[in-house]
Amino acid sequence: MKVVRDDPPMPQEIAAGFYPAFEDGWRLTEWLGRAAMALFIAACVLGLLGPGLFSKRHAANPDRSITADYDAVVRFGAPTVIQLDTKVPDGKDLVAVTMARQLVDAFGLEAITPNPQSWQAGDDNVRITFPVVPGQKRVFIRLAGSPSFRGSQNLWVRLDAGESLAWSQFSVP
Amino acid sequence: MNTVIKAALAYLVVLFVIRLIGRRTASQQAPMDMVVLFLFGGLSVSAVLGEDHSFFGAMSALFTVGMMHVGVSWLKIRSQWLERVIDGTPIVVFRDGAFDERHMRRLRMQQADVRTAARQQGLDDMDDVAVAIVERDGKISIIKADPEA
Numbered sequence: 001m002k003v004v005r006d007d008p009p010m011p012q013e014i015a016a017g018f019y020p021a022f023e024d025g026w027r028l029t030e031w032l033g034r035a036a037m038a039l040f041i042a043a044c045v046l047g048l049l050g051p052g053l054f055s056k057r058h059a060a061n062p063d064r065s066i067t068a069d070y071d072a073v074v075r076f077g078a079p080t081v082i083q084l085d086t087k088v089p090d091g092k093d094l095v096a097v098t099m100a101r102q103l104v105d106a107f108g109l110e111a112i113t114p115n116p117q118s119w120q121a122g123d124d125n126v127r128i129t130f131p132v133v134p135g136q137k138r139v140f141i142r143l144a145g146s147p148s149f150r151g152s153q154n155l156w157v158r159l160d161a162g163e164s165l166a167w168s169q170f171s172v173p
Numbered sequence: 174m175n176t177v178i179k180a181a182l183a184y185l186v187v188l189f190v191i192r193l194i195g196r197r198t199a200s201q202q203a204p205m206d207m208v209v210l211f212l213f214g215g216l217s218v219s220a221v222l223g224e225d226h227s228f229f230g231a232m233s234a235l236f237t238v239g240m241m242h243v244g245v246s247w248l249k250i251r252s253q254w255l256e257r258v259i260d261g262t263p264i265v266v267f268r269d270g271a272f273d274e275r276h277m278r279r280l281r282m283q284q285a286d287v288r289t290a291a292r293q294q295g296l297d298d299m300d301d302v303a304v305a306i307v308e309r310d311g312k313i314s315i316i317k318a319d320p321e322a
Contacts, residue, residue, distance in 0.1 A: 004250075014316070022262055034194075
């Protein structure tokens with residue numbers, strides 16, 4: 001197979017301005033490509049392809065005993081945070097939160113603030129207990145992780161009294 | 174496996190982004206063009222390797238990029254269309270004493286760029302330039318006017 005092509009003589013190419021038809025077509029491709037890049041940037045800024053202006057979501061169960069703030073779209077392997085706000089059981093100085101296995105595994109849980117007092121392993125969940133400042137009605141818990149799932153993932157947390165909250169997050173590459 | 178796929182994808186994405194943003198950058202003419210190329214390199218490395226700091230991880234990405242380069246070159250010599258897509262074609266920006274404003278604007282070039290190329294050829298008058306051509310690599314070729322003509 002002949003792979004070295006015979007181009008026209010050079011003076012002929014220069015006189016014709018080389019290949020203007022191809023360059024005109026490429027110009028259109030350039031504009032389309034740049035438009036695609038601009039759209040991609042806009043989607044990133046808006047939060048359609050990861051944390052951005054409008055990616056934050058707030059979820060609460062009916063009696064608002066648990067609420068969660070999270071990014072609806074996260075990026076695979078990139079740090080992200082879920083903020084939980086839970087009710088303290090009346091007269092107790094401990095809050096126990098049971099988390100779905102996916103929240104530890106697929107979410108890639110790396111840090112919990114404040115430090116839990118104890119961990120208990122379940123078959124598809126982990127129960128974590130936090131000491132509470134006496135007299136507090138609600139506590140704030142921060143979960144930091146790096147998602148290791150792709151696509152949609154359902155997550156949930158539950159308090160001992162049975163109140164639970166479920167939400168889903170979507171991970172992009 | 175993941176690193177190999179990401180390295181191959183990154184090669185193609187960077188190749189086409191460099192083509193899409195225009196050949197000024199490819200020619201590395203000015204500091205602002207070099208900034209883009211340096212940042213492309215750094216961002217691509219973090220996208221391909223991420224937290225993988227292993228020697229084998231880096232080598233798998235390096236070999237993948239090398240083989241992608243060989244593969245694309247192989248395809249390029251077999252398809253004129255692909256060759257033009259990847260490398261572009263030369264563009265005439267100055268002829269018979271006049272700049273081609275349309276092409277200059279497309280290439281985001283100034284007259285100063287062409288004049289610089291002329292001076293580098295030892296010319297101090299644009300009347301001595303027959304044709305100025307922006308080559309596929311972004312460099313400017315100057316063809317001297319025939320003094321006899």
